[in-house]
Amino acid sequence: MDIAVILRQVPDTEAAVKPDPARPGAILEGEIKFVLNPYDEYAVEEALRITEKLGGSAVGFCVGPERSETALRTALAMGLERAVWVCEPAAWQADVVTQARVLAAAIKSGGFAPALILCGREFIDTQEDAMAAAVAQALDIPHVLGAAKIELSDGKVVVSREVEGATLEIEAKLPAAVSCSKGLNEPRYPTLIAIKRSKNKEIKKAALAELGVDPGPAKSKVLALKLPPPRAKGVRAEGEPAAVASQSLEWLANTAKVI
């Protein structure tokens, strides 16, 4: 079974992100370390487990800027066979629906016809979670969100999703796009040998013109990235315990208006 895995590079969870005053909505990238989106690792791992069991190819697809290559290498070192990458600014600066159209075209290109398209359930930086759905829309195939378990049989996929206090089981016909959540599996660490071998795996740059996609005007755009305002100075109640208590109550009731 052939599988397409959608890959995204994001800032490391520990990175201290600051808005870039020169580019609305963007962050200052100077010292930031970028990694493969952690949810995408579940998608890569699941694709590898399925293809190791059933055979077939697991191929990565990415729309992203030049720096994305390290994330692609990580996915190749984990075990993806090859990757296809659209790195033109017109593609990665576009809105998510347009990016999905580009990815859909890339996935279909070169006669590749995956039965399953896997994607992380969201990008951990922007919390964008529409990619799998938008790719499914572009390919006119079913979409299932947030897999904690994936089972395949007879041209169908059954996905378990954890919901509040219960598990939802959803069936869809293949081909389908499924976004992957925490708990689906434990992503492998690339072995050092696999890291070395990944150097020889193909990362094919696909051009928009060659894919026949015109991004067109943006359907939505990010206006700004704003940090929360710094916390205001606290109020100090002083004196005897009784006075402190009544001052605090007075403040909570009349100033903060929370009681």
Place this chain on the structure above:
Amino acid sequence: MDFEFTEEQRMAIDGARRFAQEKLAPAVAELDEKGEVNLKALKELGGLGYLGMTVAEEDGGSALGAVAYAGSMIEFSKVDAGCAVAVSVQNSLVNDAVAHFGTPAQRKRFLPKLASGEWIGCFSLTEAGAGSDPASMRTTAKRQDGGFVLNGTKNFTTNGGIADAIIVFTRSEAPPGGKPGISAFLLTKDAPGFKVGKHENKMGIRTSSTTEMVFEDCRLPADALLGEEGKGLKVALATLDGGRIGIASQAVGIAEGALEEAVRYAKERVQFGKPIAELEGLQFMLADMATEVEVAKTMLFRVAWMKDAGKPRFTKEAAMLKLYASEMAHRVCHKAVQVHGGYGFMKEYKVERLYRDQRITEIYEGTSEIQRYVIARSILGA
């Protein structure tokens, strides 16, 4: 000159950092308290290739080289310096000695198992009466029935209690008309007459195993000899050059870990109405710590690069590196505890462990005094 990591070096080091955070960090405080080894993690590191980083691929290694190894060691040491020394012993002392001095049969039998972590190895040189002066060792190897019989007790052997493969150094009989020398042997733990002795209760790197190794009429076949009979000191000294890269990277990792903790704490801890990081006295301390770590790191990667570039000897540079990095780590850990004040003295805080872990780096694989002796001899042309 190029100070950038290659893509694969960077990926190996990133992988080490992640492994340390996910697999070593959650367990280290409890294992340190109990004095136990994280053998599961160590075996996993073997499976990933981190126990065979300088072993050739045809011998089952990952052959990433000394730079990637030093960078990975820093990451392991920041989190679990005991696990890190096990990694260092395996890579630098055991694998390198077998690779350079082993016969084709020994390499074939030992290297794939060592590089994959199926076997853990140890390097048993020190004795109660022979530390900085290994030539005074008393463990003997006598020729008998076409093989050797070993008698004596080694001590302070890192990985002793978890080792499957053992390199041991003994006095050898004088050849006719010659002087007695030192010989190295390579054996497995099931050799008749060998047993693990006392397990040491240590101040630091408590997540590593340190034991006595007891040889009582331990019979070994002739092909257990590692290198030439009587030339074992050469095996020990040549191997220890590479070992110094491992211990220096351990020291750099411990120091960098302590620095990170101190920076974090200084920004959080409020005294006199503001974070102590805003006090110039603290800022100068942190600036000195960061500078010293950077200097040692630069030396470390240069010596590792020399090894990767195949420079025949880097004894002086390795001695300078090990001396500076270990004493630097002492100063940095001392200051990191100081930045934490009373909390730095409490086991709840990571710097307390790093401070204890650091101490041994000035002692093992050549004390600071031995490093100074080596450096002085080299610059004086003695």
